[in-house]
Amino acid sequence: MSLTTMSAADLISQLHEFDTVIDARSEGEFDEDHLPRAINWPTLNNDERREIGTLYKQVNAFEAKKRGAAIAARNIAGHIDREVIDKPKDWKPLAYCWRGGKRSGSLSLILSEIGFRVTLLEGGYKAFRAAVVADIPRWVSGLQFRVICGTTGSGKTRLLQALSAQGAQVIDLEALANHRSSVLGAIPGQPQPTQKRFDTLVWDALRRLDPTRPVFIESESKKVGNVAVPVSLIEAMRQSPCLNLVLPDAERVALLMEDYDFFVRDVEHFCNRLEVLIEFRGKVVVDGWTSLVRAGNIEPVVQELLTQHYDPVYLQSMRRNFKQFEGAKIIAPDDHSVPAMARLAQQLFEETA
Numbered sequence: 060m061s062l063t064t065m066s067a068a069d070l071i072s073q074l075h076e077f078d079t080v081i082d083a084r085s086e087g088e089f090d091e092d093h094l095p096r097a098i099n100w101p102t103l104n105n106d107e108r109r110e111i112g113t114l115y116k117q118v119n120a121f122e123a124k125k126r127g128a129a130i131a132a133r134n135i136a137g138h139i140d141r142e143v144i145d146k147p148k149d150w151k152p153l154a155y156c157w158r159g160g161k162r163s164g165s166l167s168l169i170l171s172e173i174g175f176r177v178t179l180l181e182g183g184y185k186a187f188r189a190a191v192v193a194d195i196p197r198w199v200s201g202l203q204f205r206v207i208c209g210t211t212g213s214g215k216t217r218l219l220q221a222l223s224a225q226g227a228q229v230i231d232l233e234a235l236a237n238h239r240s241s242v243l244g245a246i247p248g249q250p251q252p253t254q255k256r257f258d259t260l261v262w263d264a265l266r267r268l269d270p271t272r273p274v275f276i277e278s279e280s281k282k283v284g285n286v287a288v289p290v291s292l293i294e295a296m297r298q299s300p301c302l303n304l305v306l307p308d309a310e311r312v313a314l315l316m317e318d319y320d321f322f323v324r325d326v327e328h329f330c331n332r333l334e335v336l337i338e339f340r341g342k343v344v345v346d347g348w349t350s351l352v353r354a355g356n357i358e359p360v361v362q363e364l365l366t367q368h369y370d371p372v373y374l375q376s377m378r379r380n381f382k383q384f385e386g387a388k389i390i391a392p393d394d395h396s397v398p399a400m401a402r403l404a405q406q407l408f409e410e411t412a
Contacts, residue, residue, distance in 0.1 A: 062171035064179045067186035070153070071194055071266075077153040077178065083163040084156050084184065092255035094155065094187060095263045100138040102131045102162035127161075135166050139173075148174060155180035155187070188255060191262045196291035198265035205411070206296050208278040208377060208387055209304030211241065211369040212311030212361075214395055215277045216318075218304060221397070221404035227411070228274045235260045238284030239318075240277075241369070243332050245284060247321050257286040265292075273411050278381060297380050301387035302407070306395055312361050314395035326352050340368060 065073070074080070080097040082089050085108045089099040103111060107130050115123035152170065154177060156163035163179060171177045180187065207215045216233060223229040233240050236257055237249045245251075252260065268274055278301070281293055306314070322329035330349040337345045344367075348360045377384045390407065392399040 061174070061176045062167055062179065063177070064181045065153075066181050067190035070180060070187065071190050074153075076151070078150050079152045081152055081154040081163075081166065082156075082184075083154055083166050088157065088184070091253050092188070092259050093184070095259070100134075100142065100166065102134055102156065102166060103127065104134070107134075128165075131162065131165055135169055138166070139169070143170070143173075146175070149176075151176050151178070153178045153180060155183045158183040158185050188259075191259055195258070195262050195265065195289045198262070198268070199289070199291045199295050201270040202265070202268060202295070203270070203273045204296055204299035205273045205275050206278050206299050206301045206381065206383075207275055207304055208301045208381065208384060209306075210311070210373050211365055212315045213304045213306045214311075214314055214392065214400055215304055217314070217395075217397060217400045218392075218404060219275060219277060221400040222275050222408060224401070225404050225408040227404070227408045228268050228272050230261075230264050230268075230274060230276045232261070232277060232279050232283050232288060235264065236283035236286050238286075240279055240283045243319070243322075243335075243364075245332075247325075247328070251284050251286055254286050258289060261289055261292065275407075278377060278384075280376065280380075298382055301381055301383050303384070303387035303389050305389055305391045308362065308365065310395040311365060312358055315361050315365075316358065317395075323357060326355075326357075329357075336368065 074095065080094050082093045082097040082099050083102045084099075085101050085103060085105045086099060087105045089097070089101075093099070101107075107127075111123050111127040111130070114126055152175060154163040154167045154170070160183065163183065167177045167179045182189075207218055209215050216231070216239075219229050219231050223231075233244075235252075237246055237251045238244050239246065251257075276296060278296070279288055279293070281288055316323060322332075329352055333345055333348055333352070348363065351357070351360050390403060392403040
């Protein structure tokens, strides 16, 4: 039998050493957040976990444990039959559950009795979560950020994508958050991650970066949709050098018509989202916009959204929060197209290489 334990503090620097990371919690717990590369082998699934919890409260702990053990044994047997039979003897899995207790312990014990070198995470996901939260500031402090600024529609996301394609180091917070970071930024069919999941994704992105090379990142606010950017990261961004991406208004409108094409396809959805702006712009203005949208005149509405709402708010926020924004270097692509962004990205990458 080969069963060892590892602390979360040690694990975060040795996670790459395991062949498989096994999350023994329920599907719901797994979806809320999990370790990088983890796969879900529930010892008790969502319904079974609720069943045992109810039995524990309404009957007693002993009856709940008996029933839970029977269910867990069947589920573990199924995981082994489906996932383990073809594993070689030198397979090295890591297992965890909520606090490193019964669920992952039962699975780990059986795997170790088979002869595998199994590691059990001490304190489970709860300890990992605490270690990640504590570790994010350490990674942030060693990085050199270059903040891509620019008014709405200037192509910041396209530039980040082009920089990444060139081989530059990039953190795309909007991609991690599944949100385009504005009151109209929710992406249909793509729910946002939980705050815990977002934190883990940010930490995982940070730990992969080379501190000797610059990291390009967009000038986000404290929140991207419903999730908050880690405090240490937002503070570092606000102190970092800025690049001010500039596009003419007509190019910005054209870019937004492409990137938010789902609003063009579903005008009622667009109108519903515009209702959110009533508290900022007033009902008369928003009603005028929705009338134009329903009449098929979307581009004038986008133009007014930029110049009357987004631009003043953005510029005020940048001047207040980003210390080096006023001295930012102006960068301007030939137009809003992907090839133009690629040319600008190549120039920036060569300048910072």
